[in-house]
Amino acid sequence: MITRRQFVQASMGAAALGLLGQTQAQPVEQPKFLYGFPPGSSGDIVARRIAERIAGTPYARNQAIVENKAGAGGRIALEALRQATPDGATLCLSPFSATSVYPHIYTRLGYDPVNDFLPVSIAALMFHGLAVGPLVPASVKSVKDYLAWAKAHPKDANYGSPAAGSTPHFIGALLGLNNGVDLKHVPYRGSVPGVTDVVGGQIASMVTPSGDFIAHHRAGKLRVLATSGSRRSPFLPDVPTFAEQGFPELTVEEWFGFYAPARTPAAVVAAANAAINQALKDQSVIDALGIVGLIAQGSTPQEMAASQKQEFERWGPLVKKIGFTAES
Structure with missing residues (x-):
């Protein structure tokens, strides 16, 4: 199980990586968005509405394909992201619980929530x-x-x-x-x-x-x-x-956010972030998310990393107080 010190140190490293890299990136031909829950669920609507709006941006030539890899509370999709090529062609939309709460529950996650991924952008609040x-x-x-x-x-x-x-x-x-x-x-x-x-x-x-x-x-x-x-x-x-x-x-405001595989070039992450945040300003996206009770809200990669770290630190003692583990 990841320790608080390891999490903090790795988060600082991940944020630093976001400041490095190339200044330009070639658009991805057709990105794939992984989502760890079934079609029709609220997060799936987030992924699909944004996927439709990123075509023709510096990040993507065409709209993204959404691939539902449902199961294990979203962990299967993140495990798949960990194995994806770090070129921006594959992102994963995930609730923060999978990266900030699960480390306190599962002794073996199948992924390291900090070292295996780079935050791209928060997409919606619930x-x-x-x-x-x-x-x-x-x-x-x-x-x-x-x-x-x-x-x-x-x-x-x-x-x-x-x-x-x-x-x-x-x-x-x-x-x-x-x-x-x-x-x-x-x-x-x-x-x-x-x-x-x-x-x-x-x-x-x-x-x-x-x-x-x-x-x-x-x-x-x-x-x-x-x-x-x-x-x-x-x-x-x-x-x-x-x-x-x-x-x-x-008081809990859970978010859905996009992650890229670790070692994805900073310029690619920046391009994806810009495309996602642009899509979230589209009124049709805002309205579609509102139907399922979600608030469209973007962020910088650094803001998402900071929120992930904050939620990790908050939920550690709370999960311990509740006494829940994966074996409970």
Whole structure:
């Protein structure tokens, strides 16, 4: 398992590499974007909308091909990226959990999140949400109400997440641990089946990307009690954040970001970064991401590397507090 010192040292080295290299790069004929989750998922939409907008840029002559290498929480795609030729022809879109949280969970990842990859650009932000369904009385309107209800009804006090070891899993775990409430975790394979069970009253609640709740919340089929951003979600403006309700430690803004293989020339990384950030300013891309509750947001490679390092340092002690490992 990578240590904090190794992570920090390697992050500094990776950022330094971003300042070196050629000043110009030849456009890639047709890039490939790897994505570690199924087609139709929120991150897949990010990859596809950006892939459509990078043609004719200094980075790419044609639009990119998106290849879904789903499985193992996104790790399979990153393992494939590690083995790709470092020429800019292959990038991978990944949530930060795969590079900042997984190192604290898996003793053997199959990739080194710092030394095997170069950050290219953040692409989108997502806020997670806590929602309850018909199993929870309509009188429960806030996080504090939910905790009080869960404490009084331990048999039904559970929450789903899209996967064991995911950021939503840990948000729910911390909510229970920090408030002395035994919230039982119910892991699912993705958000959809869990949300379906909340709406159907099979489980009490779920923590997952808030975009997956929007349609059901508006239809009155479930109630989103809180979102995890530092500000309210623009897609759920009526829902207060965890911080607004007295739980600032649950402020989490997870991002999807593009990575290149290590040793990709700095000029190629710069060209890819410029193309991605240009695509993220396209109103059609902004609107497409908004439909699934994502906020289009780019970055420099250095900003992405700094955020990855910050999240790695934040989640280490939290994962230890929760006591979760891949063998749990």
